Amino acid sequence: MSAHAESEHAVAHQHAADEVTTHHGSFKDYLTGFALAVALTAIPFWIVMDNAFRVPATAVVVILIFAFVQIVVHMVYFLHMNSKSEGGWTLMALLFTGVMLIIMLSGSLWVMQHLDSNMMPMSPAQMRNMP
Amino acid sequence: MVANAGTAVLEAEAPPVFYELEEHGHAEGATMLGFWLYLMSDSLIFAVLFATFGVLRFRYAAGPSPADVFELPLIALNTAILLCSSITYGLAMLEVERRRMGLTLFWLGVTGLLGLSFVAIEVHEFLGLAAEGAGPQRSAFLSAFFTLVSTHGIHVTAGIIWLVTLMFQLPLHGFIPENHRRLMCLGMFWHFLDVVWVGVFTFVYLMGVLLS
Numbered sequence: 005m006s007a008h009a010e011s012e013h014a015v016a017h018q019h020a021a022d023e024v025t026t027h028h029g030s031f032k033d034y035l036t037g038f039a040l041a042v043a044l045t046a047i048p049f050w051i052v053m054d055n056a057f058r059v060p061a062t063a064v065v066v067i068l069i070f071a072f073v074q075i076v077v078h079m080v081y082f083l084h085m086n087s088k089s090e091g092g093w094t095l096m097a098l099l100f101t102g103v104m105l106i107i108m109l110s111g112s113l114w115v116m117q118h119l120d121s122n123m124m125p126m127s128p129a130q131m132r133n134m135p
Numbered sequence: 136m137v138a139n140a141g142t143a144v145l146e147a148e149a150p151p152v153f154y155e156l157e158e159h160g161h162a163e164g165a166t167m168l169g170f171w172l173y174l175m176s177d178s179l180i181f182a183v184l185f186a187t188f189g190v191l192r193f194r195y196a197a198g199p200s201p202a203d204v205f206e207l208p209l210i211a212l213n214t215a216i217l218l219c220s221s222i223t224y225g226l227a228m229l230e231v232e233r234r235r236m237g238l239t240l241f242w243l244g245v246t247g248l249l250g251l252s253f254v255a256i257e258v259h260e261f262l263g264l265a266a267e268g269a270g271p272q273r274s275a276f277l278s279a280f281f282t283l284v285s286t287h288g289i290h291v292t293a294g295i296i297w298l299v300t301l302m303f304q305l306p307l308h309g310f311i312p313e314n315h316r317r318l319m320c321l322g323m324f325w326h327f328l329d330v331v332w333v334g335v336f337t338f339v340y341l342m343g344v345l346l347s
Binding site for chain 1: 182185211214218221225226281326327330341
């Protein structure tokens with residue numbers, strides 16, 4: 005029993021040693037990610053602060069695309085996401101979270117939008133006397 | 136008697152079969168996967184707060200709109216600070232791989248200071264809003280805004296406390312596997328907060344100003 009425990013202990017140490025030697029991202033990776041992130045941040049701020057688009061809706065779509073791409077860039081270059089790490093389980097958890105996120109966000113916005121448009125109209129006087 | 140004889144024959148003929156009934160530890164150590172799962176559940180917290188903000192974003196209660204209260208240059212500065220802190224943490228991890236204590240502590244220190252200035256600017260922004268009468272009690276929009284952004288700010292503050300703790304642990308115990316694991320987890324946490332901030336500055340600040 006104690007021998008078993010000892011061997012397990014040794015195995016655990018071996019794993020820990022492996023963990024230390026595994027390489028997570030290189031200087032080039034971080035630099036590429038940083039350069040991409042700077043560009044993907046600067047352009048949306050420029051679009052909004054300089055009113056680059058006449059129609060706000062177009063600008064919204066464009067900056068949302070930029071945000072999505074930037075999140076992917078951060079995931080790949082800073083969080084070192086790939087389909088191999090932890091036997092693919094990190095990617096599975098991420099995809100599951102993504103599905104949950106989309107359901108929660110779009111569901112909330114959609115349902116509350118409809119509730120809102122079905123509310124009784126209120127006069128400003130009534131609004132002012134709301135508790 | 137007959138049954139005994141039968142089993143004896145079976146035991147003699149059938150090759151031994153083993154089933155793995157006990158669970159094994161994860162090959163690479165389960166901490167990183169577990170921490171990743173924590174980050175995923177944390178992102179669900181943020182998703183709910185984003186959804187709340189999305190629902191309440193136009194409820195100004197005759198109060199200020201995003202375009203009235205948000206100062207985009209300040210937000211751009213804060214975004215730059217947080218982005219820089221992400222790469223300085225990456226540089227610290229590269230020095231960890233090379234086992235250089237001095238440079239590791241230096242980059243961790245820079246990361247901590249950048250994080251601290253991020254929080255300081257955010258507190259400055261919040262106090263300015265409260266002084267203008269645009270505090271969280273003013274309207275549903277501002278309540279949702281303060282809840283979402285301050286939850287992120289509290290996460291960053293917790294990250295700074297964690298970082299300072301590790302800056303004491305590292306010189307004390309050296310580059311032991313435990314410290315390496317802690318640094319990896321904090322790194323994931325720190326980069327994750329940067330990802331959440333991408334959502335915040337896009338969805339709250341930029342879209343807020345565009346659509347108000």
